[in-house]
Amino acid sequence: MPVTGPRVGRARERVLTVRGVGKRFGAVRALTDVDFWVNEGEVVALVGDNGAGKSTLVKLLSGVHSPDTGTIEYDGEDVEITSPADAQRLGIATVFQDLALCDNLDVVANLWLGRELVEGTRLDEVDMEQRTWSLLRELSAKISSVRIPVASLSGGQRQTVAIARSLIGDPRVVILDEPTAALGVAQTAEVLNLIERLRERGHGVVLISHNMADVMAVADRVVVLRLGRNNGVYNVAEVTSATLIAAITGATDNAVTRRAAENAKPAPPAASDALITALPGSGPRRMRDLPHDGRP
Ligand SMILES: Nc1ncnc2c1ncn2[C@@H]1O[C@H](COP(=O)(O)OP(=O)(O)OP(=O)(O)O)[C@@H](O)[C@H]1O
Numbered sequence: 001m002p003v004t005g006p007r008v009g010r011a012r013e014r015v016l017t018v019r020g021v022g023k024r025f026g027a028v029r030a031l032t033d034v035d036f037w038v039n040e041g042e043v044v045a046l047v048g049d050n051g052a053g054k055s056t057l058v059k060l061l062s063g064v065h066s067p068d069t070g071t072i073e074y075d076g077e078d079v080e081i082t083s084p085a086d087a088q089r090l091g092i093a094t095v096f097q098d099l100a101l102c103d104n105l106d107v108v109a110n111l112w113l114g115r116e117l118v119e120g121t122r123l124d125e126v127d128m129e130q131r132t133w134s135l136l137r138e139l140s141a142k143i144s145s146v147r148i149p150v151a152s153l154s155g156g157q158r159q160t161v162a163i164a165r166s167l168i169g170d171p172r173v174v175i176l177d178e179p180t181a182a183l184g185v186a187q188t189a190e191v192l193n194l195i196e197r198l199r200e201r202g203h204g205v206v207l208i209s210h211n212m213a214d215v216m217a218v219a220d221r222v223v224v225l226r227l228g229r230n231n232g233v234y235n236v237a238e239v240t241s242a243t244l245i246a247a248i249t250g251a252t253d254n255a256v257t258r259r260a261a262e263n264a265k266p267a268p269p270a271a272s273d274a275l276i277t278a279l280p281g282s283g284p285r286r287m288r289d290l291p292h293d294g295r296p
C-alpha cells in the first residue's frame with residue numbers, strides 16, 4: 001500500500017476545482033452554477049441546510065452522478081468522473097454516511113475488501129494486518145484489536161475503520177459525509193482528531209457537516225451552499241458561527257448569489273467577515289485569488 005508521508009513545508013497545491021456545475025433531477029435544480037475547490041493539506045467544510053445540494057455535489061465528485069453543465073478539473077486537467085472507479089483512479093475517496101462496512105468481517109478484512117493482498121494463491125493476512133496496524137497508528141486510532149468483527153466497535157471506531165479503508169490506494173482527496181452525525185462527544189473528538197491527521201498527511205479533506213462546532217474546530221475553509229447555489233466561502237480563522245448560520249439560512253445572501261439571481265454584472269462583495277468572493281482564476285468574474293494554503 002503506498003502511504004504518502006506528511007507534506008509539511010510544501011506549498012499546498014490545488015487538487016480539485018469545480019467550475020460552474022449544474023445538476024437537475026427532472027424539475028428539481030439540485031445545483032446551479034456552483035464553484036468549489038480543494039487544496040492538498042486543507043480541510044474544506046461543505047455546509048448548507050437540508051436539500052442545499054451538498055450530497056449532490058459530492059456525488060458528482062465521486063462518480064455517482066455526472067454534471068449537466070460546468071467542469072471538473074483534477075491537477076489542472078479537465079476530467080470526467082463517470083463512475084466510482086473513475087473517482088478512485090483519480091484519487092478521490094468518499095466515505096458515505098452509511099459507511100458500508102461489513103459487520104461480520106474484522107477490521108483487516110474490511111480495510112482490504114476487494115483489494116486484498118495475495119501471496120501466490122493465498123491471502124497475505126500477515127502483510128494486511130501489519131499494514132492495517134501501521135495505518136491505524138499513523139491515524140492515532142483508538143482500536144485495540146484488528147481481528148474483531150466491526151459490529152463490536154463503537155460508532156467512532158467504525159468511522160475510523162471506514163476512513164482508514166478509504167486511504168488504501170492513497171487518495172489525494174478524502175470526502176467525509178457527516179462523519180460525526182451519529183456520535184457522542186468523546187467519539188466526535190476522536191473523529192475530529194482523525195481529520196487533523198488526514199490534513200497532516202497532505203490529503204485534501206472535504207467535510208460535510210451540520211455541526212458548526214465541528215466545522216469551527218477542524219476546518220480551514222467553509223463553503224456554504226444554499227438552495228443549490230454558492231452562498232459564501234469563508235476562512236474559518238476569520239468567521240463566526242453566527243455568520244455561517246446566517247449564510248446557511250439565507251439571512252445574508254452574498255454578492256455571488258445576488259449576482260446570479262439578478263443575472264447582473266459583478267458587484268462588490270457583501271460586507272461580511274472573511275468572505276472569499278469566488279473561485280480563483282475564473283476570469284471574467286473578477287475573482288480574488290486565495291493563498292495556496294487556503295488560510296489568511
Ligand atoms: N436522485 C435524486 N432524484 C431527485 N431529486 C434529487 C435526487 N438527489 C437529490 N435530489 C434533490 O436535490 C436537492 C439537493 O439534494 P441533496 O441531497 O444534494 O441535499 P443535501 O444538501 O445533501 O441535503 P441533506 O442535508 O438533507 O443531506 C434536493 O431538493 C433533493 O430532493
Ligand SMILES: [Mg+2]
Pocket residue numbers: 054055056
Ligand atoms: Mg445530503
